[in-house]
Amino acid sequence: MSESSDAITGASILLDEVTKQYPGQVKPAVGGLTLEIPAGSIVMLVGPSGCGKTTTLKMINRLIEPTGGKIVINGEDVTKMDGDTLRRRIGYVIQAGGLFPHMTVAANIAIVPKMLGWKKDKIAARIDELLELVSLDPAIYRDRYPKELSGGQQQRVGVARALAADPPVLLMDEPFGAVDPITRQRLQDELLNIQSEVQKTIVMVTHDFDEAVKLGDWIAVFNEGAQLVQYDSPERVLANPANEFVENFIGSGAGLKQLTLTRVNEVALMDAITALPGELASDVLSRLQGEGASYAVVLDQRRRPIRRLTRRQLSRLQVVDDTIDESMPSVSDQSTLNDALDTMLVSSSETAVVTGRRDVFRGLINVQTIMEAISQANAAAADGSEAPVGLNSGAIPALAVEHAVAAEPQSTEEPR
Numbered sequence: 001m002s003e004s005s006d007a008i009t010g011a012s013i014l015l016d017e018v019t020k021q022y023p024g025q026v027k028p029a030v031g032g033l034t035l036e037i038p039a040g041s042i043v044m045l046v047g048p049s050g051c052g053k054t055t056t057l058k059m060i061n062r063l064i065e066p067t068g069g070k071i072v073i074n075g076e077d078v079t080k081m082d083g084d085t086l087r088r089r090i091g092y093v094i095q096a097g098g099l100f101p102h103m104t105v106a107a108n109i110a111i112v113p114k115m116l117g118w119k120k121d122k123i124a125a126r127i128d129e130l131l132e133l134v135s136l137d138p139a140i141y142r143d144r145y146p147k148e149l150s151g152g153q154q155q156r157v158g159v160a161r162a163l164a165a166d167p168p169v170l171l172m173d174e175p176f177g178a179v180d181p182i183t184r185q186r187l188q189d190e191l192l193n194i195q196s197e198v199q200k201t202i203v204m205v206t207h208d209f210d211e212a213v214k215l216g217d218w219i220a221v222f223n224e225g226a227q228l229v230q231y232d233s234p235e236r237v238l239a240n241p242a243n244e245f246v247e248n249f250i251g252s253g254a255g256l257k258q259l260t261l262t263r264v265n266e267v268a269l270m271d272a273i274t275a276l277p278g279e280l281a282s283d284v285l286s287r288l289q290g291e292g293a294s295y296a297v298v299l300d301q302r303r304r305p306i307r308r309l310t311r312r313q314l315s316r317l318q319v320v321d322d323t324i325d326e327s328m329p330s331v332s333d334q335s336t337l338n339d340a341l342d343t344m345l346v347s348s349s350e351t352a353v354v355t356g357r358r359d360v361f362r363g364l365i366n367v368q369t370i371m372e373a374i375s376q377a378n379a380a381a382a383d384g385s386e387a388p389v390g391l392n393s394g395a396i397p398a399l400a401v402e403h404a405v406a407a408e409p410q411s412t413e414e415p416r
């Protein structure tokens with residue numbers, strides 16, 4: 001991306017007493033909702049089926065027109081703005097990516113830049129940059145059709161397409177609902193990695209409370225009619241649920257869910273002895289013995305881990321080869337400790353290999369570290385930082401919506 005990695009490019013969003021009354025319905029689907037969404041944050045909308053999450057989300061880009069109230073983006077009232085113009089500033093991601101089946105991956109991503117009249121070579125460069133960003137090798141995937149991709153890959157392309165023209169806001173409606181749990185975990189980790197790079201304002205609807213805890217800076221828990229029951233940090237929603245409704249929604253195992261609050265990159269990792277294909281096994285073995293380590297991590301040329309070799313395995317080898325062990329327990333540094341623990345349990349291994357951006361090796365994590373983190377998790381709930389404003393009626397008291405320091409947002413438009 002062209003922005004520096006820590007610049008917030010997202011825009012603040014304010015829903016100001018927003019209402020949606022569908023024709024023929026007795027009660028409004030969303031009634032007088034006020035919600036402050038800080039620039040550069042991820043806000044998760046959760047609640048039971050039919051409570052108005054999707055309606056709330058789609059009112060932000062006016063795919064659904066509010067029947068009352070105002071929507072303010074970066075200080076600008078966009079309620080009366082032309083809907084198409086508005087949607088050029090807002091990326092939109094839906095379940096299964098919503099890709100056009102008869103267009104290649106590249107053509108799908110290029111839709112918005114083309115509409116904006118970008119030059120061919122700029123579009124081509126952007127496609128490759130975005131595919132790299134979502135961890136798809138451009139040389140392999142740019143000319144494929146959606147049906148030649150897995151569900152997770154389609155979803156990644158959907159995210160790439162939504163980011164194509166660098167919109168300050170990304171709306172995501174159950175984006176990972178259609179993929180298996182492992183792919184879902186990877187896509188969540190990737191989204192966090194991408195977000196640490198792009199710092200957009202992301203509003204996401206999910207059915208999955210664990211997903212909300214994992215991804216959200218803030219969680220909005222709704223009841224019917226988009227009644228906001230609690231709007232706070234994941235730590236505080238877990239530690240102090242506002243009432244029984246939220247408690248029930250969190251479900252059992254709130255203690256273990258604390259593990260979802262801590263990411264692998266927040267705990268100390270252990271160093272490991274690494275080896276490269278082509279090295280003499282005896283050299284690696286003597287390094288292991290010198291450090292008292294039980295195995296070495298073999299890295300490929302791009303420093304991505306491909307397998308682990310124990311002392312015994314090394315003693316039987318002449319030269320380290322480049323065999324890839326698909327079953328090696330490996331987690332991204334954006335994974336939660338919960339995911340890391342899962343990975344270890346599934347592989348019956350007390351340690352897992354940790355990778356960072358572009359899957360580069362970062363170190364090792366072990367069960368001990370995770371156990372220690374559980375005992376520390378509650379401390380975070382005591383953090384006194386203020387939650388954004390969220391309520392259901394009346395004017396907002398002294399709103400201090402931060403205005404993003406973002407450059408003038410470029411246009412984008414999502415196909416609908």
Ligand SMILES: Nc1ncnc2c1ncn2[C@@H]1O[C@H](COP(=O)(O)OP(=O)(O)OP(=O)(O)O)[C@@H](O)[C@H]1O
Nearest residue numbers: 022023025029047048049050051052053054055056
């Ligand atoms: N086009 C429509 N016309 C009339 N009623 C609608 C329309 N769309 C949604 N509703 C109603 O508005 C309420 C909120 O729907 P919405 O889709 O926003 O809920 P949701 O929380 O996203 O639900 P889910 O989690 O099941 O997707 C529901 O009662 C729904 O039946």
